[in-house]
Amino acid sequence: MIRLSYTDRYQITRLRTLVTNIFSLAAGLVVISIIFLIAGVNPLFAISEIFQGSFGSMYGFKETITKAIPLILIGAGLTLAFRAKFWNIGAEGQMLMGAIFSTWTGLTFGDALPGFAIIPLMFAAGFLGGALWGIIPAILKIRYAINEVISTLMLNYICAHILTMLIVGPWRGATRFGFPGTDNLPDAAILSVIPGSRIHYITLILALACAAILTLAIYKTRFGYEARVVGENPDAGKYAGINFFKTTLILMAVSGGLAGLAGVGEVAGIHHYLGYPASVSSGYGFTAIIVAWLAKLNPLYTVISGIFFAGILVGGDAIQISLGLPAATVEIVNGTLLIFLIMGDYFLHNKITVSFSRT
Amino acid sequence: MWITWKAPSPNNFNPAADPGLMRMPKSRGGCPATLMKKIQRLEMEGISKSFHGIHANKEISLSVGSGEILGLLGENGAGKTTLMNILYGLYQPDAGQIKINGSPVRITNPMESILMGIGMVHQHFMLIQNHSVIENIALGYKDTPFFFPKIKIREKVASFSRQFNFTIDLNQKIWQLSAGEQQRVEIIKALMNGADLLILDEPTSVLTPKEIEELIIILRQMKADGHCVIFISHKLDEIMNICDRVVVLQKGSIVGSADTGKTDKKTLARMMVGRDVVFNISKEKLAKGQEILRADQIHVTGDMGLPAVKGVSFDLHENEIFGIAGVAGNGQRELAEAITGIRRIDSGKVTINGKDITNLSPRHIYDHGVSHVPEERIRFGIAPGLFLYDNAILKQHHLKKFSRRYFLKYNDVKTHTQGIVDDFKVLTHSIDNQIRNLSGGNIQKLILGREISEQPRLLVASHPTYGLDVGATEFLRHHLLKLRKQGSAVLLFSEDLEEIFELCDRIAVIFAGEFMGIFDSDDERLCEIGLMMAGSKRI
Numbered sequence A: 001m002i003r004l005s006y007t008d009r010y011q012i013t014r015l016r017t018l019v020t021n022i023f024s025l026a027a028g029l030v031v032i033s034i035i036f037l038i039a040g041v042n043p044l045f046a047i048s049e050i051f052q053g054s055f056g057s058m059y060g061f062k063e064t065i066t067k068a069i070p071l072i073l074i075g076a077g078l079t080l081a082f083r084a085k086f087w088n089i090g091a092e093g094q095m096l097m098g099a100i101f102s103t104w105t106g107l108t109f110g111d112a113l114p115g116f117a118i119i120p121l122m123f124a125a126g127f128l129g130g131a132l133w134g135i136i137p138a139i140l141k142i143r144y145a146i147n148e149v150i151s152t153l154m155l156n157y158i159c160a161h162i163l164t165m166l167i168v169g170p171w172r173g174a175t176r177f178g179f180p181g182t183d184n185l186p187d188a189a190i191l192s193v194i195p196g197s198r199i200h201y202i203t204l205i206l207a208l209a210c211a212a213i214l215t216l217a218i219y220k221t222r223f224g225y226e227a228r229v230v231g232e233n234p235d236a237g238k239y240a241g242i243n244f245f246k247t248t249l250i251l252m253a254v255s256g257g258l259a260g261l262a263g264v265g266e267v268a269g270i271h272h273y274l275g276y277p278a279s280v281s282s283g284y285g286f287t288a289i290i291v292a293w294l295a296k297l298n299p300l301y302t303v304i305s306g307i308f309f310a311g312i313l314v315g316g317d318a319i320q321i322s323l324g325l326p327a328a329t330v331e332i333v334n335g336t337l338l339i340f341l342i343m344g345d346y347f348l349h350n351k352i353t354v355s356f357s358r359t
Numbered sequence B: 001m002w003i004t005w006k007a008p009s010p011n012n013f014n015p016a017a018d019p020g021l022m023r024m025p026k027s028r029g030g031c032p033a034t035l036m037k038k039i040q041r042l043e044m045e046g047i048s049k050s051f052h053g054i055h056a057n058k059e060i061s062l063s064v065g066s067g068e069i070l071g072l073l074g075e076n077g078a079g080k081t082t083l084m085n086i087l088y089g090l091y092q093p094d095a096g097q098i099k100i101n102g103s104p105v106r107i108t109n110p111m112e113s114i115l116m117g118i119g120m121v122h123q124h125f126m127l128i129q130n131h132s133v134i135e136n137i138a139l140g141y142k143d144t145p146f147f148f149p150k151i152k153i154r155e156k157v158a159s160f161s162r163q164f165n166f167t168i169d170l171n172q173k174i175w176q177l178s179a180g181e182q183q184r185v186e187i188i189k190a191l192m193n194g195a196d197l198l199i200l201d202e203p204t205s206v207l208t209p210k211e212i213e214e215l216i217i218i219l220r221q222m223k224a225d226g227h228c229v230i231f232i233s234h235k236l237d238e239i240m241n242i243c244d245r246v247v248v249l250q251k252g253s254i255v256g257s258a259d260t261g262k263t264d265k266k267t268l269a270r271m272m273v274g275r276d277v278v279f280n281i282s283k284e285k286l287a288k289g290q291e292i293l294r295a296d297q298i299h300v301t302g303d304m305g306l307p308a309v310k311g312v313s314f315d316l317h318e319n320e321i322f323g324i325a326g327v328a329g330n331g332q333r334e335l336a337e338a339i340t341g342i343r344r345i346d347s348g349k350v351t352i353n354g355k356d357i358t359n360l361s362p363r364h365i366y367d368h369g370v371s372h373v374p375e376e377r378i379r380f381g382i383a384p385g386l387f388l389y390d391n392a393i394l395k396q397h398h399l400k401k402f403s404r405r406y407f408l409k410y411n412d413v414k415t416h417t418q419g420i421v422d423d424f425k426v427l428t429h430s431i432d433n434q435i436r437n438l439s440g441g442n443i444q445k446l447i448l449g450r451e452i453s454e455q456p457r458l459l460v461a462s463h464p465t466y467g468l469d470v471g472a473t474e475f476l477r478h479h480l481l482k483l484r485k486q487g488s489a490v491l492l493f494s495e496d497l498e499e500i501f502e503l504c505d506r507i508a509v510i511f512a513g514e515f516m517g518i519f520d521s522d523d524e525r526l527c528e529i530g531l532m533m534a535g536s537k538r539i
């Protein structure tokens, strides 16, 4: 008889983490291959197309970096919230709110102010928007004990509908010939890109800086310490005189604020106007959850995992076109990988021994 | 193929967060029928287990038979809990085997051991705080029906409670219970499964003397019925009183064993610590200095929304240890929490050095020089998954010496932690270790070290010697006296009257949230302290 028994692993090395993650991703790819097979596509071809599409060409790689920008920003913010065990599923909404705030700022002041003034102002407004949308569930949780998973999730829809209402109603641009969407941002309010690509490098630099600063914040500062204590044991946090209200508020403001920054980047760097929610974001707020998870809640690692998942998004688009697969393919790929990563976590924390014995 | 469910980590202090506990399977086929026979004799042979290459257990062999109560003694970190966790299926031994009635068995998870007739009461509570008593019992019970589990089980628990004199409202939530009451829920849980072999890991550390007596009666009854019991305690009196035989562990190995009839406390203590232990320490006479704490007509509400402290007044001076004696659950916890800022004071006033600190935040009160060793230290005092050095500055991390502006000075923090670990002899392979990996007593030592190494003006200590071995207890009592000599004031909550009499200059007896009287420690009226603790006499 074969018996499996599980015991806790007491020490988890970096190498083991890396190897486990690689194996999890590989196992996920196997399952994805099966799905491709069922869909009648050669899986090896499809998977190689995904990576060809994202990392195999200069064009693809530039696109990958472009899409990694919001993923890194949002993912880094999420690591902070997740460390304090605040399950923020609302980054999508926080990002849209950032987009709304910055668009308003850009449209209102963009003609009057020069670029070096309006751009920081828009980023500030975007951060503020995301932060506001982030602290609502924080207050709901602390004051009224409302589960943050549900409130953050629901706030995504509320925000998406607010945005739709704005672009269909009062903010509909005169230049849109009646179609929903705001007017284009003034030139001063548009982020410049690396020539020949869509990489709005200011946001990219901002994202890398945020990831680095957050890493420092989590591991070296008093605030990061307090967030970790609260996440480990709220009762101990209270006993230690940590202000639970303040800590949660700040960390959700930061987490939401970073998502808001991502929203600014999308509007001012890519679209140049505010359109339907689905076109502004394409689900970055949700994909970033996987990004944060794969980074093992270390903001610095979100740079790597963000680029990886951006690659899958870009590659997914590529096979959608070249193999004629439905748009949901990317989501299936993403979801499957997330499930395998989470399962991999189990093997990371538990040692499994197999023993053979006669009954 | 058997796929076994994941055992909850024994060091996970928050069972609610551990889905493993919520997923106990109802019952298991697969268990060989021979094992279902009553346990007549249990043997452990050559058991070894190491963590990070350090032996927690080293070639341990012991056996216990039907109708026998075996005591397990040893310093903090000697490996008692590890050994019992192996028996309970939480850990797998690196070497050695377990035999029941002469035939070897493999226990890979707690459900298997429960089905074999082994029950265990853990050192730290494994109850789910937000669930009621009955739900917690149903969760660990092997015959819980799938549908409407509570209805069926309620009758069973009721009859059981009558038998063992268990008077807790089954609908109360665990967090509303005192530590002693939680312990009783754990005991009932183990007994309900009809364990043939009951393992009790420091079951008495949070029980009141009366509850301990009741537990002893239950254990005697079990012994008469032919059950086996393994009993872990640091209280030598109890071991001598309850057990037939004791086995002494030191650094993971057995260093001796004896029949309790043929040995005495002193010998056992020497076997355990390797030197003579002073049981009675004498304190020198000191004139009390200026007033530090004054509490004036304090009223506090308890968790259940009822008044818990009703108009308590006292003062406390430099060079003084003030003891509050009483049976647990009479307002001690609420009083300690009110003074240290964790709980709101409804009316009344508390001053430190003449400054009003009523209802200030815990941090402000700490900054006034008030340290606090809370009652449920494992629950309040640590962040289990963080490192020793993170935990060593809990509550102090905002102080200048540990932080500069927004940053923590981790180098200084680590030096400080190493200091506590050395002074208080915390057993750990390194300070880069998650605190959840320490033995129960060593966690206590780290918390104590953190709170009292800071030269507080006032130390509020609830049951400071809980879970400490005899050597550490001796050390701690000396340390409290040292604080007293250096001019600090100590407010000591304890149920251990011996400790109270030994250390305190003045003693108050608390009952139902009121003081029954305040006495100097040599006051003759204190011979009636038992009556006062029971509320039938007031002076």
Ligand SMILES: Nc1ncnc2c1ncn2[C@@H]1O[C@H](COP(=O)(O)OP(=O)(O)OP(=O)(O)O)[C@@H](O)[C@H]1O
Residues within 6 Å of the ligand: A010, B011, B051, B052, B055, B056, B074, B075, B076, B077, B078, B079, B080, B081, B082, B083, B123, B427, B428, B436, B437, B438, B439, B440, B441, B442, B467
């Ligand atoms: N999960 C673990 N990971 C690493 N080390 C561990 C773990 N569990 C126990 N240890 C170590 O094993 C040793 C024995 O611990 P154990 O809990 O068995 O002691 P104990 O005799 O029960 O002590 P106490 O009286 O303090 O409860 C300790 O040094 C402890 O640090």
Ligand SMILES: [Mg+2]
Residues within 6 Å of the ligand: B080, B081, B082, B123, B201, B439, B440, B441
């Ligand atoms: Mg122990």
